[in-house]
Amino acid sequence: MPFNSQTLEEPTFRGEPDWLRDRRRNAFAAYERLPMPSRTDEEWRRTDVTGLDPSTYAKLEHANGYKQEMPGLPAGVIFEPLSVAAVKHRQLVEPLLFSTGHPDRDRFSALHAAFFTGGNFLYVPDGVVIEEPILRQHFSHEGGTTVLPHTVIVAGRGSRFYYLDEYIGEEEEGAGYRSGSAEIFVGEGADVGYVSIQKWGRHAWHLADQRARLEKDSRLRLFNVTLGGRFSKSRVEASLVGPGASAELKGIYFASGKQFFDFHTLQDHQVGNTTSDLLFKGALQDTAKTVYAGLIRIEKGAARSDAYQANRNLVLSDHAKATSIPMLEIDNNDVRCTHGATVGPVDPQSLFYLQSRGIPATTAKRMIVQGFFGEVLERIPFEQARRLVETELEARLG
Amino acid sequence: MADFEIRDLRASVEGKEILKGVTLAINKGEVHAVMGPNGSGKSTLSHTLMGHPGYTVDGGEVVFKGKNVLALQPDERARLGMFLAFQYPVVVPGISMTNFLRTALNAKRGYDGKDKSKQISPKEFRSMLKGELEVLHMDDSFLPRYINDGFSGGEKKRAEILQMAMLKPEIAILDETDSGLDIDSIKFVAEAVNRMRGPELGVLIITHYTRILEFIKPDYVHVLVDGRFVLSGGPEVADRLEKTGYSEWGDVEDKPEEVA
Numbered sequence: 001m002p003f004n005s006q007t008l009e010e011p012t013f014r015g016e017p018d019w020l021r022d023r024r025r026n027a028f029a030a031y032e033r034l035p036m037p038s039r040t041d042e043e044w045r046r047t048d049v050t051g052l053d054p055s056t057y058a059k060l061e062h063a064n065g066y067k068q069e070m071p072g073l074p075a076g077v078i079f080e081p082l083s084v085a086a087v088k089h090r091q092l093v094e095p096l097l098f099s100t101g102h103p104d105r106d107r108f109s110a111l112h113a114a115f116f117t118g119g120n121f122l123y124v125p126d127g128v129v130i131e132e133p134i135l136r137q138h139f140s141h142e143g144g145t146t147v148l149p150h151t152v153i154v155a156g157r158g159s160r161f162y163y164l165d166e167y168i169g170e171e172e173e174g175a176g177y178r179s180g181s182a183e184i185f186v187g188e189g190a191d192v193g194y195v196s197i198q199k200w201g202r203h204a205w206h207l208a209d210q211r212a213r214l215e216k217d218s219r220l221r222l223f224n225v226t227l228g229g230r231f232s233k234s235r236v237e238a239s240l241v242g243p244g245a246s247a248e249l250k251g252i253y254f255a256s257g258k259q260f261f262d263f264h265t266l267q268d269h270q271v272g273n274t275t276s277d278l279l280f281k282g283a284l285q286d287t288a289k290t291v292y293a294g295l296i297r298i299e300k301g302a303a304r305s306d307a308y309q310a311n312r313n314l315v316l317s318d319h320a321k322a323t324s325i326p327m328l329e330i331d332n333n334d335v336r337c338t339h340g341a342t343v344g345p346v347d348p349q350s351l352f353y354l355q356s357r358g359i360p361a362t363t364a365k366r367m368i369v370q371g372f373f374g375e376v377l378e379r380i381p382f383e384q385a386r387r388l389v390e391t392e393l394e395a396r397l398g
Numbered sequence: 399m400a401d402f403e404i405r406d407l408r409a410s411v412e413g414k415e416i417l418k419g420v421t422l423a424i425n426k427g428e429v430h431a432v433m434g435p436n437g438s439g440k441s442t443l444s445h446t447l448m449g450h451p452g453y454t455v456d457g458g459e460v461v462f463k464g465k466n467v468l469a470l471q472p473d474e475r476a477r478l479g480m481f482l483a484f485q486y487p488v489v490v491p492g493i494s495m496t497n498f499l500r501t502a503l504n505a506k507r508g509y510d511g512k513d514k515s516k517q518i519s520p521k522e523f524r525s526m527l528k529g530e531l532e533v534l535h536m537d538d539s540f541l542p543r544y545i546n547d548g549f550s551g552g553e554k555k556r557a558e559i560l561q562m563a564m565l566k567p568e569i570a571i572l573d574e575t576d577s578g579l580d581i582d583s584i585k586f587v588a589e590a591v592n593r594m595r596g597p598e599l600g601v602l603i604i605t606h607y608t609r610i611l612e613f614i615k616p617d618y619v620h621v622l623v624d625g626r627f628v629l630s631g632g633p634e635v636a637d638r639l640e641k642t643g644y645s646e647w648g649d650v651e652d653k654p655e656e657v658a
């Protein structure tokens with residue numbers, strides 16, 4: 001089964017409303033029209049996708065976000081598979097779906113928009129607080145397939161809640177194409193904690209976008225954990241569109257073996273009196289490679305904005321390589337903007353200090369890497385996710 | 399043969415010869431002081447003894463418990479019973495003092511993450527810690543903090559001695575533990591060290607000044623100038639230095655008494 005317009009006539013998609021089917025067809029047309037990104041495009045200069053032909057993996061896995069035990073949700077909260085919500089709550093879903101990023105941005109975005117299946121729609125009405133985090137797991141079941149879940153989260157005015165998307169594949173599963181994207185709409189005065197943990201199998205191609213739009217006085221704490229895939233490219237983007245909005249964007253990654261991770265982040269201050277605080281920390285070993293490119297954009301009218309961006313890399317092997325590219329685009333002088341990047345090995349003084357207390361070098365190194373992550377793990381917005389990530393890291397650091 | 403023997407030790411840093419043949423025999427139960435002006439090689443000695451990778455051994459040997467110490471990794475030296483209180487304790491972000499102390503103690507007890515019976519129990523750990531904290535006049539608020547992170551000079555040095563007290567070494571090297579400390583802190587540190595003194599501990603106390611030696615009485619004093627011992631003797635050597643400084647060994651301007 002190739003990716004073609006016939007696929008869109010399959011039962012999975014046939015039940016969907018016309019507006020959504022039209023959109024899929026348009027996105028598919030874009031997929032067919034657009035060339036593969038090439039290394040002459042700035043965004044893809046260090047990111048090699050020549051080995052990727054998505055049609056190799058044209059078997060779609062249709063998994064809606066697997067529901068773990070959920071406590072009852074407060075009245076008015078809508079939580080459905082996206083395909084169901086598209087029918088039942090068209091007035092909410094239609095204007096928002098893919099509104100943060102156009103499907104024809106590049107060929108992979110178009111593919112995702114044409115064939116996404118699975119993923120959830122969450123709508124939390126004004127003033128509603130959900131204490132228990134909402135936890136969702138998305139699985140791949142075999143190699144050779146495509147898995148494209150899409151999450152849409154809408155936080156009403158003054159609402160508050162936590163959400164976790166966990167992407168899980170067998171470590172040694174054959175190559176496949178995976179996405180795992182989210183759009184988050186944070187309403188006025190709302191406070192949202194969002195965590196994604198990507199642990200697809202070692203051979204997967206992963207291309208995902210996490211995009212958020214923050215209204216007046218809202219707060220988003222987004223935490224991206226990237227561990228899986230042979231190739232992983234994530235775009236994490238926050239648009240601050242209302243004064244008083246505050247986005248905390250944090251991420252950790254641990255790349256080993258032949259893994260390649262790419263992160264492109266955007267802190268887009270469209271109006272003034274907005275705050276963004278970004279920290280991505282990664283450790284690399286073996287022959288792993290990572291690329292981080294982050295842009296702070298402060299638009300003309302966005303006076304008194306405050307933006308911070310840092311990328312820190314701990315390189316644990318001579319053959320691993322981390323590249324870090326901070327970028328600024330500032331059209332207003334009345335702002336505070338700080339950024340920094342570091343790439344370096346384990347500090348030999350720290351290692352000697354720990355060893356001098358009897359701690360063997362391998363244990364000491366592991367402690368130093370854990371400590372390196374520890375500082376940012378504390379910023380995971382809720383306890384369950386923090387424990388999950390800590391356990392996962394511990395297992396991977398060995 | 400002494401319990402801990404340094405024989406004709408020569409070492410260099412970045413190709414520069416620093417230690418030019420140091421010989422010293424320490425028995426458990428003894429306190430040896432090494433005094434010397436800045437740059438004479440005191441920290442080179444302490445780091446070389448502990449196995450810092452930035453220092454190259456050019457010759458000589460160090461023997462402890464029948465082992466050639468210079469062939470061992472720093473952690474092996476520590477587990478054999480050596481301890482170094484750093485002149486400049488290292489800040490290690492992200493690792494709490496508690497985690498650090500517990501891991502070090504477990505390593506010493508031979509716990510490798512498998513045999514749980516070798517692990518120190520939380521209760522034992524806490525009570526041990528509590529006792530030592532009291533002696534050093536420290537409160538436990540620094541335990542959840544990252545290793546030496548944001549510690550004042552005095553806190554860092556006391557934390558070094560705390561680690562020594564927890565790990566109970568047989569040979570302890572204190573590298574300028576007194577430098578930068580106010581008189582009260584020196585007294586607390588000295589009190590803690592004096593409590594540990596006994597037939598099971600040999601101490602090598604490295605200092606620039608004579609003051610700490612008023613509180614920790616050495617059995618032997620050695621004067622290190624330009625990578626060599628130029629004088630060794632009993633406590634009277636310290637008294638002599640107190641008066642004349644290091645000037646009798648060339649144009650060394652340093653005075654061993656504290657500058658205000």
Ligand SMILES: Nc1ncnc2c1ncn2[C@@H]1O[C@H](COP(=O)(O)OP(=O)(O)O)[C@@H](O)[C@H]1O
Pocket residue numbers: 411412414416434435436437438439440441442443452
């Ligand atoms: N890491 C280093 N790189 C270069 N030179 C060093 C280094 N460490 C020490 N030295 C030099 O070695 C000599 C002895 O230093 P050190 O052992 O620290 O002296 P002390 O502890 O007695 O003050 C000095 O001349 C110092 O400049």
Ligand SMILES: [Mg+2]
Pocket residue numbers: 440441442485574
């Ligand atoms: Mg020194």
